[in-house]
Amino acid sequence: MTGKFRLRWPVDAPPRITQKFGENPQDYAKFGQAGHEGVDFGVPTGANIYACADGEVFDVRPEDGNAYGIHVRVRHRVNGHEYRTVYAHLSSVLVSERQHVRAGERIALAGNTGNSCGPHLHLTLKLVGASTPGYPAGVVDPLPYLEEEEEVPAPSDLTIYPTARLRLRAGPTTSSTQLAWLDRGEPLTVLGDAAAARTRVGQEEQWIRVRRVDGMDGFVAAWYVQLQPPGPAPSEPTPEPAPLETLIVYATEALNVRNGPSIGTSRIAIALPHEPLSAVGDPQAALALVGDRGEWLQVRIPISSFSSGQDGSKGYVAAWYVQTDPGPAPSSLATVYPTEDLNMRRWPTVSANPPVGRLPQGTPLTVHDDPERARVLVGRYDEWLYVETPEGQRGWVAAWYVQLEPPRAAELVPELALAGSLIVYATEALNVRNGPSTGTSRIAIALPHEPLAVVGDPRAALSRLGQWGEWLQVRLPAPSTDSGQGGNKGYVAAWYVQTDPGPAPSPLLTVYPIEDMNMRERPAISGSLVGQPAHNTPLTVHDDPARARVLVGRYDEWLYVETPEGLRGWVAAWYVSQTPT
Numbered sequence: 001m002t003g004k005f006r007l008r009w010p011v012d013a014p015p016r017i018t019q020k021f022g023e024n025p026q027d028y029a030k031f032g033q034a035g036h037e038g039v040d041f042g043v044p045t046g047a048n049i050y051a052c053a054d055g056e057v058f059d060v061r062p063e064d065g066n067a068y069g070i071h072v073r074v075r076h077r078v079n080g081h082e083y084r085t086v087y088a089h090l091s092s093v094l095v096s097e098r099q100h101v102r103a104g105e106r107i108a109l110a111g112n113t114g115n116s117c118g119p120h121l122h123l124t125l126k127l128v129g130a131s132t133p134g135y136p137a138g139v140v141d142p143l144p145y146l147e148e149e150e151e152v153p154a155p156s157d158l159t160i161y162p163t164a165r166l167r168l169r170a171g172p173t174t175s176s177t178q179l180a181w182l183d184r185g186e187p188l189t190v191l192g193d194a195a196a197a198r199t200r201v202g203q204e205e206q207w208i209r210v211r212r213v214d215g216m217d218g219f220v221a222a223w224y225v226q227l228q229p230p231g232p233a234p235s236e237p238t239p240e241p242a243p244l245e246t247l248i249v250y251a252t253e254a255l256n257v258r259n260g261p262s263i264g265t266s267r268i269a270i271a272l273p274h275e276p277l278s279a280v281g282d283p284q285a286a287l288a289l290v291g292d293r294g295e296w297l298q299v300r301i302p303i304s305s306f307s308s309g310q311d312g313s314k315g316y317v318a319a320w321y322v323q324t325d326p327g328p329a330p331s332s333l334a335t336v337y338p339t340e341d342l343n344m345r346r347w348p349t350v351s352a353n354p355p356v357g358r359l360p361q362g363t364p365l366t367v368h369d370d371p372e373r374a375r376v377l378v379g380r381y382d383e384w385l386y387v388e389t390p391e392g393q394r395g396w397v398a399a400w401y402v403q404l405e406p407p408r409a410a411e412l413v414p415e416l417a418l419a420g421s422l423i424v425y426a427t428e429a430l431n432v433r434n435g436p437s438t439g440t441s442r443i444a445i446a447l448p449h450e451p452l453a454v455v456g457d458p459r460a461a462l463s464r465l466g467q468w469g470e471w472l473q474v475r476l477p478a479p480s481t482d483s484g485q486g487g488n489k490g491y492v493a494a495w496y497v498q499t500d501p502g503p504a505p506s507p508l509l510t511v512y513p514i515e516d517m518n519m520r521e522r523p524a525i526s527g528s529l530v531g532q533p534a535h536n537t538p539l540t541v542h543d544d545p546a547r548a549r550v551l552v553g554r555y556d557e558w559l560y561v562e563t564p565e566g567l568r569g570w571v572a573a574w575y576v577s578q579t580p581t
């Protein structure tokens with residue numbers, strides 16, 4: 001379990017590496033990169049390409065003008081970390097989005113598509129949360145992961161502790177890849193000779209090789225560690241207490257507001273530094289707790305935060321991360337850029353949360369959060385950033401769809417403005433697919449009467465309307481299963497759409513769980529949980545009622561439903577009935 005993440009070679013043996021990571025900086029300066037961001041393998045067109053590790057395919061891209069040409073992205077979750085591999089310049093892809101693949105499974109054939117001047121495979125490796133100076137968020141050198149198992153020294157019985165929040169690095173220098181942030185006081189097992197490591201503790205310019213509890217290995221600066229767990233963080237001198245109606249406190253850094261007084265409870269909001277938090281209850285009693293490790297304060301949720309409604313307007317913050325002084329003015333805020341067209345949402349979650357805006361790829365977004373913390377979150381799966389657009393609109397965006405650099409010109413795909421689009425309507429509940437064929441994956445469902453904006457020339461689209469065998473590329477409808485993988489566009493069969501929305505829909509079907517069941521973010525068992533409707537809860541099916549009746553009780557079919565509380569998501573059709581049971 002604690003072994004290092006390994007990559008199998010993506011090409012047949014013997015692999016021939018034609019360009020290593022970081023090579024040819026002169027060719028990459030124009031992209032704002034320090035060098036080649038991956039490893040190239042010299043292989044002929046049609047050569048087999050294999051998955052480097054077990055994982056899930058989360059993106060299959062056609063040749064649409066992007067620099068990587070036809071390419072596949074696979075996500076690998078290992079010991080709580082997320083790695084991603086990208087296989088680029090392919091001639092064809094043999095897997096589809098959401099497909100699970102095994103290490104060594106053939107997933108594609110090599111080619112020469114995109115920004116490539118000869119058949120080869122380009123492999124990029126990302127570790128979500130890591131950063132290598134001069135490269136996009138998460139990018140790391142794949143070679144150390146590909147080479148033969150290196151001799152990692154055995155864990156010793158010595159444990160050391162960071163004296164401050166500290167970077168875990170891939171090598172013993174400050175210029176090497178940053179793998180993760182370590183918390184102050186986090187226990188780290190020393191790898192190799194404990195006696196030698198002990199003499200280095202506290203020494204400038206010395207490094208110690210360590211392993212985290214989750215198995216991640218790396219190096220830490222010896223001058224930021226000690227042999228005992230650090231005590232409580234030094235607290236601010238308590239100001240002279242004045243008689244107060246309500247105690248106002250400020251987070252010392254971006255701080256989780258939780259639904260209970262413990263770190264084991266759910267986060268319901270984030271309090272930003274310099275944002276006043278009013279403590280609930282007796283101000284003198286609250287003041288006595290400020291700065292005390294292990295104590296919690298109940299506060300009103302700050303206005304800029306989301307409230308998912310679980311607990312109304314109040315929550316708990318760690319008393320040792322607040323102070324009565326707002327502190328110095330914040331340093332300049334971080335700016336991030338969507339890596340593709342992106343939804344801005346009211347709350348930091350994908351589910352049951354209609355977008356409040358659409359952000360084109362590359363829009364500069366100001367992050368309203370501690371800039372250092374924001375930079376750490378960029379690129380991380382399941383993290384969210386509270387941002388502001390140039391127009392002043394605010395909301396939450398998925399941190400794993402933004403980057404710290406503006407996108408390269410080659411990555412921007414010109415499109416017709418939405419205003420010039422043809423709007424069509426599905427004649428019945430219709431699959432939106434990730435390619436123009438029935439053999440591709442379903443990425444959303446378009447419901448009748450739901451407007452679909454066709455991408456591209458409206459006149460050309462109009463001429464294909466109703467034609468059997470023709471496909472139209474459309475933007476995904478707002479309440480669809482947008483899990484992000486397919487981006488924001490998909491394909492619908494042109495013979496199932498029309499320009500007329502048609503007659504008003506008949507009343508929607510209601511179904512009832514035959515036992516307590518899970519409601520998911522997308523129509524798959526692997527979809528994230530968004531709710532758990534109890535046995536016999538009436539669920540309104542947002543689909544053509546005639547079609548929904550056919551699906552009820554069928555194995556491997558899913559229904560998009562709404563609970564009486566207005567929560568929406570997907571439920572397994574084989575766990576519901578048309579009547580209460």
Ligand SMILES: [Zn+2]
Nearest residue numbers: 038039040122
């Ligand atoms: Zn390359």
